[in-house]
Amino acid sequence: MFTTAWTASPQLPSEGFTPNWSREGFWRQSVRQNVRLTAGGGRVRVRLSNAYGTSPLRVAGAAVGRTAAGAAVEPGSSRRLTFGGAAGAEVPARGQLVSDPAPLALAAGDTLSVTLYFEAATGPATFHAQAFTTSHRGAGDLLDDATGDGFDAVTESWYVLSAVETDAGRTDGIALFGDSLTDGFGSTPGADRRWPDALARRTGRPVLNAGIGGNLLLNDSAWYGEKGVRRLARDVLAHPGVDTLVVLLGLNDIGFSETGEQPTYKPAPVVEAAELIDGHLELIRQARRAGLRVIGATLLPFAGSDHWGEHAAKVSHELDEWIRCSGEYDAVVDLNRVLADPEDPDRLHPAYDFGDHLHPDDAGYAVMAEAVAAVL
Template identity: 40%
Template sequence: MPAARASSRRSRIRRGTVFAATGLLLLTAAPGASTAPEGRAGPAWTGSWTTGVTVASAGTGQTGFTDTTIRQVVHLSVGGSELRLRLSNVFGTSPLRIGAATVAVQHAEGGSRVDEDTLRQVRFGGERMTTIPIGAEWVSDPIDLTVADGANLTVSLHLPGPTGPLTQHRAAFATNWTTPGNETAAEGTGFTPLGTSWYLLDGVDARTVSAGSAVFFGDSITDGANTTVDRNYRYPDRVAARVLAKPERAEYGVLNTGIGGARLLTDQGPAGQSAMARFDRDVSGQSGVRAVVLLLGINDIGGTRGAVAAEDLISVHRQFIARAKSLGLKVYGATLLPFEGAGYYTPEGEADRQALNKFIRTSGEYDGVIDFDRATGDPAQPTRLNPAYDAGDHLHPNDAGMEAMAAVVPVDRLVR
């Protein structure tokens, strides 16, 4: 890059219970469950965005990058007066060098362009460059950038490489971008589409006054499979929109750790580790976490064509509940959505789904129950998705279905 061009770019960087369609919520007593902090004196770090990460899948995730800038766009929930990035080399096979990093609010026209007035350089221990050891997660220094609630944040990373296989999130349902060399400070017109996976980035925290954060833990339904790319129609995004419409003192971060293909019982490679194997990273490791919603198990059922024992699924739910409550978190069970007509549906699998949903609804072990089954089912044939909410595969909700799911989440009481 010519020196004059580099100088001009540097000058622009500033340092510095049951809840269903009826709307009724029944809560059981929650011994030890945390409540929102009273008398908050000032801002604290709160998770604003996250994703569940996995080993690399075939293609770019396996081959990695050499002397390349990747520009990734994430949709924040709560904003704040400062930010910090969370990067991951958890599944990397070699130390990961970061040559430079920047953040900026995405340009109003979208795409790879940024609002240049918001461009900030990211530092790690005061340095522009850093190396993340194999298996490690890395947190940046605080970034002096005020961002609004619900902002689209652009994160640019220069990777000198060769990186080798990357820690990734395979199905982001967001377009990301790439260009050769170190172009982290570029306005963005020279980038080309990279695809719809996130690499290395697994969290953004905001410094703000809030009631904490809530984690939505699940599989491809939580991940937003089959929703419109770049529209942020994953159901946790729609929950966040409801939360952010509340008075500021009632806001909290909404964090999505759904992974397409994930299961309760078994590791699935690029479709994620089993539920308890990733609990510490995807739940307890999140900044300001106060509640978690568990929607998981349909892939265990469908993937085995109903051969899995419902008791085994319930045992993982009980472990999840116990772990969450031991940390003072509120934990909500979400019923599995209807799936008759899906490619891996069987009558035996339906029996497992009904058994697990009965446990979630009636055991009293959760702090509350969110009944997505009833909210999304076809009134004329409850074992199928409502046709108005079906993305076409009889398993995943479409954009309207995601809205229907979000509408039955008890946003006023979730973290309290």
């Protein structure tokens, strides 16, 4: 039985937060991506996404191996992947493809390098904008380049790769569904200090990070992914081995309308708490139909940020009170109170503030993981 050991939610090719290669795509190039696994096993397979491709995506070859450092792979650990027994494959337009399993001994916490070679031009590539870790690109077929010397370009995004699965046989996976707070903005890049990472270390359970920076519960965004009520099925429910869902979503729906300075926030309709409650109820319904236990998290304090204003304060207070008191969730974790400044409960505690009064730092993310672990 295969268990999802790592995920990255697919996004439409866009400029993203930092420079990336999604719009230009790849041609006669290899991409090596390093991902930290939350479940081990003796066999591994990868899931490739062409969710936003308008034509089939040709993958000429793929390989996996244990990461040494940077773009280097541990000697002797590289394994070629196959797809239905073939070295290459086409990922259907708007679709996905799962590789055949490859034998490779892995433990929870190991970092896996996944290398994809694109010989034909891909066109714009489905990607995940904010990886907070380095991906590598080089010219030609570098599937067997263990040293990593052929990789001469880097970004902090993931491309085409949407999941890694191992034969751990675990069915106790935890999916964390949210926005940049779950994606890991504010954590130290390359250090695996997002709160999903901290939760995996604390619990020893498989943890799926289904966060997208800027994501909205109720509305699609060209920059920040499909709305939460639509993408849950693909980004959580379709993955094997999950039995618990934690929802932390809605802050951007509330806050985008409070500022006119960021063009990627547009359109930003003014929403009311009742609309967000309906969205949360829809997530609960979908998850329950799939047999998942569903935990609701209150929104983090965000006074002083560019998302804050009179309306945002009103709606966030109303939504948080519903999450706490409605009884709709199987359990509740009150992140708002855990991370609040005792001197001003609408603000993040200064010890946990990354600096924008919206996102925690590494210490804040560790506190979030501890609070969630207590209600699992």
